[in-house]
Amino acid sequence: MVVRELAPGVSSVGAIDWERRLFDSLIPLPDGTSYNSYLVRGSEKTALIDTVDPLMEFELVKNLVEAKTERVDYLVVNHAEQDHSGTVPMIAELFPAAKVVCSEKCKEILPALLDIDPERIIAVKDGDTMDLGGKTLEFIMAPWVHWPETMLTYLKEDRILFSCDLFGSHYAMSELFSDGAAIRETASKRYFAEIMMPFRGSIRTYLDRISAMGPEVIAPSHGPCLKPAAAIIDAYRGWTSDEVKNEVVILYVSMHGSTEKMVHHLAGALMAKGIGVRVFPLTSSDIGLIATSLVDAATVVIGTPTVLFGPHPLAANIAFIANALKPKTKFLSVVGSYGWGGKTLDQLTGMLTHVKAEVIEPVMVRGAPGAKEFQAIERLAANIAEKHASIGIR
Ligand code: FEO
Numbered sequence: 073m074v075v076r077e078l079a080p081g082v083s084s085v086g087a088i089d090w091e092r093r094l095f096d097s098l099i100p101l102p103d104g105t106s107y108n109s110y111l112v113r114g115s116e117k118t119a120l121i122d123t124v125d126p127l128m129e130f131e132l133v134k135n136l137v138e139a140k141t142e143r144v145d146y147l148v149v150n151h152a153e154q155d156h157s158g159t160v161p162m163i164a165e166l167f168p169a170a171k172v173v174c175s176e177k178c179k180e181i182l183p184a185l186l187d188i189d190p191e192r193i194i195a196v197k198d199g200d201t202m203d204l205g206g207k208t209l210e211f212i213m214a215p216w217v218h219w220p221e222t223m224l225t226y227l228k229e230d231r232i233l234f235s236c237d238l239f240g241s242h243y244a245m246s247e248l249f250s251d252g253a254a255i256r257e258t259a260s261k262r263y264f265a266e267i268m269m270p271f272r273g274s275i276r277t278y279l280d281r282i283s284a285m286g287p288e289v290i291a292p293s294h295g296p297c298l299k300p301a302a303a304i305i306d307a308y309r310g311w312t313s314d315e316v317k318n319e320v321v322i323l324y325v326s327m328h329g330s331t332e333k334m335v336h337h338l339a340g341a342l343m344a345k346g347i348g349v350r351v352f353p354l355t356s357s358d359i360g361l362i363a364t365s366l367v368d369a370a371t372v373v374i375g376t377p378t379v380l381f382g383p384h385p386l387a388a389n390i391a392f393i394a395n396a397l398k399p400k401t402k403f404l405s406v407v408g409s410y411g412w413g414g415k416t417l418d419q420l421t422g423m424l425t426h427v428k429a430e431v432i433e434p435v436m437v438r439g440a441p442g443a444k445e446f447q448a449i450e451r452l453a454a455n456i457a458e459k460h461a462s463i464g465i466r
Pocket of ligand 1: 156
């Protein structure tokens, strides 16, 4: 990567990770990612805002050399997670006079994660400012925008918001800036779904304040810088709202074909009623795409056979993930089959307690579905359509 200029005295010095294909040992990264780090030079002081994943620490050091960085006075840590903070110890060693600047909560967490002398950490509060000499940083506490210690940093003169994970995307691209149009409904929405969706209630409370600050550029810690800033903020308003779309997401696994037949019948019946349907076979689906589809679908249906006494492990796994992501899904149902009995329904619905959805009567079939069972599936489709109409979506 090369050093690029966001504004006079403000440079991007982070790393593009074109090759990475898995994050957190869980999330597929079809488009790679980047770990963004920004150098802000005032007439008096220099600040480095966030660092990079230690996997790419050499890139950051190389870029700091290329940018002829003679001093770093402040190492601003917006977020303690190691993909942004992991190279702080190395930078602190290279610039022994540098102070680490972070939130009070981050000051508690950081020394537990990294080898950092607590004496070098300056904790800032909401609204505190730091004058670098013609470049003023304002710190905005944003707890539970991913972690409880998270803050945002606003460069007032240049109207650049360094938003850390917020508004980011796992998207490697050579250009520094994007208007966001090409990735908003794909990489940006996927990133929101995977990382931010569990915190949508909290994120919603920051959006008006961020808009009122009038940022011209959003400089996140992953993916391109977004300009204009308003478009991604507006997209977040929609994703974090309680509004859902007339869509059903069907997540299923089948062993001998019974559940698959039911799922296909249900998808057809819903489509005939004008409802949007997304079907994901759990043996081969990208969980990032599943998460994206959960951002605004009104209904989720899980399809599963009964394995021994409960749901198929792949169905249990996606129920666990969906429960952790806390989508705003309004309705939930289950279809599937069993041989002799079991507690599939109770176990699945018991795993989805964080999804505040009304359960629509499931359809569980003994063995293979026949005419009577397909009628039950059609009734389920009709019930879903009625429920959607009852909340005003068609
Ligand atoms: Fe990109 Fe929460 O770290």
